Amino acid sequence: MTQPPLSERTLLEIAEHEGLVLEAYLDSVNVWTWGFGVTDKSGHLVGRYRGKRSTIVRAIEVYEWLLRTKYLPEVIAAFRGRALTEAQRTAALSFHWNTGAIGQADWVQSFLLGRRDKAWTEFLHWSRPREIIDRRKAERDLFFDGRWSGDGVVLMYERVRPNGTIDWRSARSIDIRDEVRAALRKAGAA
Numbered sequence: 001m002t003q004p005p006l007s008e009r010t011l012l013e014i015a016e017h018e019g020l021v022l023e024a025y026l027d028s029v030n031v032w033t034w035g036f037g038v039t040d041k042s043g044h045l046v047g048r049y050r051g052k053r054s055t056i057v058r059a060i061e062v063y064e065w066l067l068r069t070k071y072l073p074e075v076i077a078a079f080r081g082r083a084l085t086e087a088q089r090t091a092a093l094s095f096h097w098n099t100g101a102i103g104q105a106d107w108v109q110s111f112l113l114g115r116r117d118k119a120w121t122e123f124l125h126w127s128r129p130r131e132i133i134d135r136r137k138a139e140r141d142l143f144f145d146g147r148w149s150g151d152g153v154v155l156m157y158e159r160v161r162p163n164g165t166i167d168w169r170s171a172r173s174i175d176i177r178d179e180v181r182a183a184l185r186k187a188g189a190a
Contacts (some may be wrong), residue, residue, distance in 0.1 A: 005188070006068050010090040011180045013142070013150035014097055015063070017135045020156040020174070022059060024049040026164035028129055035059035041100065042066050050164075056156075057179055064183045071096050078102040080112065091143035098135065099126055120144050152177035 018036040024046045027033040034046035036059060044062055075092045084092065096102035107122035123140040127133045141147040158170035 004086075004089065006064065006072065006184065007086060007090075008177070008180050008184060009148065009150070010086065010093065011060075011064060011067070011184070012152045012177065013090050013148060014067070014094045015060075015154050015176060015180075016150040017094055017098070017138065018154070019171075020056070020059060020154050020176075021160065021166060022049070022053045022056065022156070023051065023160045024164070025157075025160045025166050028131065032164070036063045037097065038062060038066065043070060056174070056176065057182070060176065060179045060183045061186065064180075064187055067093060067097065068187060075102050078105075078108050082112065085146070087142050087146040087148065090148075091139045094135075094139050094142075095123075095126070098132070101126070116144070152180075 015036050020036055021034065024032050024034045027037075027039075031039050032046050032050065033039050034049040035054070038044055038046055040046055044066060071093055072089075075089065075096050078096075079092070092102060092108070095105070099105075102108060105122075106125060107119040110116075110119035110122055120140060123143070124133070124136055127136045138147075138149050142149070153173050153175050155171045156174045157166045157168070158172065159167035161167055
């Protein structure tokens with residue numbers, strides 16, 4: 001089965017859930033994180049961004065590359081070649097980007113067995129920490145009902161304190177549609 005290309009809509013949907021920080025920071029469980037939620041576990045080492053800001057373009061290029069080369073193939077494999085709609089693929093990709101657990105998710109197995117109602121309920125088994133509940137509900141609504149929430153505008157946090165925590169007051173909304181289109185063109189040309 002040929003891997004479907006990533007779409008602008010997919011990248012924007014997941015980015016809206018993540019937000020953007022151009023310098024490495026400590027996330028809610030004290031893991032060094034950068035960009036749109038990238039950690040060392042992804043294979044892209046984020047220590048290089050400690051105390052050093054990247055560009056928005058660089059963050060989007062790495063984000064697109066990781067989704068395309070690492071996370072999307074794992075999502076496709078978890079669904080065992082079953083055709084997914086763009087909304088389902090995006091929701092599953094967002095879930096996997098956030099949890100890294102698409103291969104172990106009970107809701108995926110229930111869905112594959114045709115137990116839609118059970119899968120819908122199980123989606124929220126993955127709601128820790130509590131601040132992730134709204135994201136999980138949005139992913140579930142996208143997967144099962146095709147309800148998109150991303151519009152190209154994300155929160156970007158401008159400042160990280162010397163101790164690695166985000167200065168939450170430094171948030172501002174930015175439109176990343178042009179940069180996402182450019183990253184997709186560059187990936188398509190590669």
